Amino acid sequence: MELSSLTAVSPVDGRYGDKVSALRGIxxxxxxxxxxxxxxxRWLQKLAAHAAIKEVPAFAADAIGYLDAIVASFxxxxxxxxxTIERTTNHDVKAVEYFLKEKVAEIPELHAVSEFIHFACTSEDINNLSHALMLKTGA
Known part of the structure; x- marks a missing residue:
């Protein structure tokens, strides 16, 4: 079935699709x-900024900029x-973690702490904050 106002999952994307198109990216x-x-x-950056977490030393400005660019240029x-990664992991949040590990693999400073990307987090920690940011951004 081809997507149209009649076949959309809800009236939001169907009947009102032209009125909410700006929200699709959110x-x-x-x-x-x-x-x-x-x-x-941001979690990895916070770990690095916390002096008591010796396993993730403070990042140089270049590393911080590189991480910021991953977010800004998504x-x-x-x-x-x-x-694509999710098709292997069968886990949406784990796929994000692996994606970020790929992105930092060639930056020695970041690669050295890549196992801390999802450290001490559950999927719900990531999801509830992500959904909150969606609502904040879309409001």
């Missing part, structure tokens, strides 16, 4: 993945890569 699966990436990156191609 409330779509792409949007959720983007916010999950943001939450995971693309549909990045989202598609996460979905």
């Amino acid at each position: 409330f779509s699966e792409y949007g959720l993945l983007k916010f999950r990436v943001q939450v995971e990156v 693309s549909e191609e990045d989202a598609a890569r996460i979905k």
